[in-house]
Amino acid sequence: MLKAHQKKSVLVLGGGIAGLQAAIDLGNLGFHVYLVERSPSVGGRMAQLDKTFPTNDCSICILSPKMNECSSHPNITLWTYSELIKIEGNIGAFRAKIKRKSRYIIEDLCVGCMQCVEECIYKKPKFPNEFDLGLSKRKPIYKPFPQAVPPLVLIDAKTCIQFKTGNCEQNCAKACERHAIDFNQKEEITDLKIGAVVVATGFDMLDTSGIEEYGACQIPNVVTGLEFERLLSASGPTTGHVLRPSDNHAPKKIAFIQCVGSRDIRNHTYCSGVCCMHATKEAILANEHDREVMSTIFYTDIRAAGKTFQEYVTRAKKEYSVSYIRSRPAFVKEDENTGDLYVTYEETTTREKRSDAFDMVVLCQALEPSGTDGLSEILGFSLDAHGFIQIPNPLSAPVDTTRPGVLAVGFATGPRDIPESVVLASAAAGRVAELLRS
Amino acid sequence: MGKVRIGVFICHCGSNIGGFINIHNVLEYTRGLPLVKHTEDNLYTCSDGGLSSIKEKITEHNLNRVIVAACTPRTHEALFRRACEEVGLNRYLFEFVNIREHCSWIHMNEPEAATEKAMELIRLGVMKAAHLVPLEAASTQVKPATLIIGGGASGLSAAVNLANQGFDVHIVEQTGKLGGLASRLWKLMPGDRLAHEFVEPLVNTVKKSKHIKIYLNSIVKEISGFIGEFNIEVKTPQGKKDFSVGTVIVATGARELTPIGLYHHGELQGVLTQLELEQMLKRGRKRFRNIVFINCAGARTPDREYCGRLCCATSIKNARYLREISPSSSVTVLQRDVMAFGTEFELEYRRAQDAGVRFIRYEPDRPPEVIGEKKVSSVRVYHTLSGEEIMLPASMVVLTTPLIPNEGAAELSRMLKVPIDRYNFFLEAHLKLRPVEFATDGVYIAGAARFPVDIREAVAQGIAAAAKAAAPMTAGEVILEATIARTEPLLCSGCGNCEMVCPFAAVEVRKDDKIQNKSFVNAVLCKGCGACTAVCPNGAIQQLGFTDHQIFSMIETMAFEDGSDVF
Amino acid sequence: MSSENKSKAYQPKILVFACNWCSYAGADMAGVSRLQMPPNCRVIRVMCSARVRPEMILSALFKGIDAVLVLGCHPGDCHYSEGNYYTRRRGIILKKLFDAFGMMQERFQIRWISAAEGVRFSETIREMVERVARLGPNPLGKDHGRFTP
């Protein structure tokens, strides 16, 4: 490793797979990295996935070593629950202000034992668990998910009795033998001197509530792709048994609707890039869990353009009872007595109008860049027409934004799957080394 | 190192362990175990107080093995090892016993049974600790130079990045010219740029760099060694050149499949490939009449199952240009699925449709038929939407074929001991998380040699591979795994079982003047999985830190309970 | 163990080998999630399930340990890319060896447990303990080596 005085610092924004990879590569290149993540744990979207296509690797199994590597890397300072609020200066000599939000937990004292969670005045979890997209509940004091890094709890002031009324019994604080709970903790602002910034803020899901024809957010058995992913996950709300929300029955016929809000002039005209494959994966996994499950994927084009993707789709058809129908369904209707769903669509080959019954419908909704609007203000780079971070010269400088010294990778720059994000993250590390060393 | 003296530190973890396990009884029990010279409990062994106590007691009681019974080694092992090391005890003389995740937390309602289990887990730990030996993690120097095989977009991008970081680069290019496939194209996507506007500056930067050596019309003949020092032999027109490098990047690229015979390519005049069309455009041809593109020519078929990834985008791009150059032309794209993923390609797809390009879907079991005598005249295709066959007049048919790996991939795969798939694309270390690395340290992969990529992806992968290669070269050394395999030559019969199962080609049976038929572990390549140890018939090869002796002593003490058979 | 405890209801003792990357992490996750399970298992950590040589399983069972469970990553997920495929073949053959002897078949199992499968880990342990408890003590265990079929 380089000696300390040779080290320059780099700020990485976002602790998803792209941010983690960029931080590790930069750390290995001898830079000191501040990895700043908005939420209380690193891991990002990948931590919420059950498996990854096309290998069906267990997502957390391959991600968790990277999360731990980041937190124990001698060159990486990990700040979760923190945000960039201001930046000044130029490439090689930026000054950044980071807001470190209060978890009401003294990080150095907490060992993540969760005794406090056990003793909370709420005997049962009551509030929507963000990690499970509200499919399960948590308490006001909670750990984001079992493999969270850092493995600390935090208090959500919005739901905590102490913060709401000021006179809770504070069982959590009493239970903590290490006196790690601090209701008076204030957020901190820290100044950093850094040479470059790598933005890897990833994606959010399109709010599907506007897509009424599919009953999103109205019909209980219509779920989104990521919600379905949590249902598949062994660490999810149903411990990996796919059960439909209305009656906890195991569905046997599942419909996946592609391009919900993508390639759609009412929402996003772009293709979200990963939905064809994640739907295929989820259909395969549902069948692996229960061989009686038959899935139908309603698609526009099957975009299986990555390495071994086509083979994956072929296997889904041949071995996992997945059928593909080229059609954009017109609407989904619920039978209110049974909770079953009817998908009405036009069979494009025969021009026949059909309505098929399903136990569950999964909407593969569009994915959109996360946090780029605010960051473009702070960091002063341009966005493209869709809100993705603009890469002005994608051919010769595939990770450079319009602002010198500020690089961007992953889904924040356009639809990318995991390997593409990882490639860009490593490329950003290479660019930083080139910019700060030459 | 003298007699074994074990110290055992038992953590309460507040009440996480102490609340369910009777630590007092466990302490009493542990004190009675053989070789244990010191025992104590700590409220939090991982706290500063706990760690200083470990360090003090090592010195005070002359301990030469340390056990902490607490949480999981996966998070805390490094911390305690460091503490041992700080007072001069080899870090591998530390053993972790997990009595929290694997005991107190999962038996919360059975304190007695949990206490007994904790005792036994500690006894197992003591037995293993008794057989621990000090280990040293070796390191190896890394030369600050890289060999890049292939002078296309990704190889050149990697070269520029590394040169700008101050590393020496050797580019070996099979042809007489840098630039690769991109230099043969007309316009690039995304961005409407002429290919030479992208390629020429890149080539010039490479040519001007004082760090980069270029070998044209050359091929790599032999590669030996491993990360840190690979010895390279290159055959150049000027003769044989030898040099050594610390890392290697494979960027041998791909070429367009020439579909001889497919859709009468090579038989009927006017049946071209996309590359042939681009070269026609490059030469300045301006007039076109009825053009039919056939996508997925030679791709997504049973014998070449993969999708070419960028062929749809290529056809979209060229189709629109044809309409723009020659507005009176009619351009039809026969496709199966339009792989216009992401933002730019989807936009290009819309632009092409707006420019008047017709997209018609065909089914693979009813493929289009190219008709003509000597010269192509029309294409008959089953129109899936209308459900009938239609006839498209065609003055030219352009086949969109996938990229296939360049020749020599198999040979290179043998030389570098890295895998290729059934199409001869290189297989990276992990499809998801290690896309530009091989499982072999110090060897990286970028561009279309791995799988078809567009220019942007080729460049990004080139820079990513450069970043990977730069890491060990920046550090100047790589620290090797300590818990690797090692052969005891006196026991080794040279049967080669270890060699056969090693996933990293780290073990080989050596037969040379000095070594007579003995297995030998290359510490640089070994990752410490222990697969070799399990198949060695007589235990001649052992995984350090997980030896047969260490594990067997745990099994034995579990079987005989009191451990008296061991000591 | 104290003699007082030996007189209690029969409690089998089960040796578990868990690979560091998936199964040990899965066991940790069971702990973090406080999934309760019977206290009969002792986990020995190895880097890869392929490290477990058959002699370890044989000696454990023939020295009287009631059962052996080997846990590895799911096929395809091995941290070392292919270790568990060797584990699988070896496990199949070891089971066949026990078939040939007409004994121990049920006392040896292999299962694939990922780092996310805390629940699967606890269920696997529970089922293994219940199953071995039904079988009763290892006949080679009690008076080491004296054995009645």
Add this chain to the structure above:
Amino acid sequence: MEDLLRKLANEFLQRPDAECFIGYEEGPNGSVRPAFIRRPEDIHRLVWNQKCYPNLTAYLPDFPKQKRVIGITVKGCDARALRELIRAHQVERHSVYVVGLPCTGLKTPGEDRIAERCFGCVFPEAFQYDAALGPMKTPDGLARTEYETLDNLSNKERREFWKLEFEKCIRCDACRKICYACFCPECILDSTQPRWLSRRQNLGEKLFFHSVRALHLVGRCIGCGECERACPAGVRLMLLNRYLQKQLEDLFGYRGAGILEDAPPLLTFLRDDPDPFTGGFE
């Protein structure tokens, strides 16, 4: 045939790099034993008949690895052993001169019928030899001859059977010593670090001994039956070896050591091997 054998041996011993010719000679009481011929004048001792039981390749790893060449006679089963020894780096092909024996099955000692060890023999002909004592042809019926198996025994019967068998075992190690495939400088069963196996004469230890032997022979046993012949207590060791070989063929299509040049089945894998370990408990 023996004349030809002696002629070939003689020619071989004339070679300047010849070390020794290993064949068979008459032993006491009408038996046949290995002969190590170093001088041309001793070649008259060589014989070839249906009592030539020993697998002579077992001696090859004991010769120091050097440039000199060893002549050896091999039956079909021995030829498979030789191929396996070459694969396992114990013998180099160029350092042996191989004389193939056209075996039609060995006789049961003292009786005029084919020995049971030869039943089911799929490969009586020697191969990869430098010279042969005549054309190799498969004797009719040998491969199809039924041999005794464990198949029809219940679990309980198997347990009882092996309990009685292993009660006979005196742990003399003869089965291990005679086996061609045991060539480690020190056997794991003799190791003291760790002491996998004690000298106790109890069933557990005997099971361990024979299990380890059987597992180390998985994919390497050529079915020559020498272990059973060497056993002074008459333990039916071949039943175990044959049982496992049958499983290898059924599960992995592995026909037996040295038949093809494929890797021993426990040192290789297929991604879609059968997987009995995926589900819950059956």
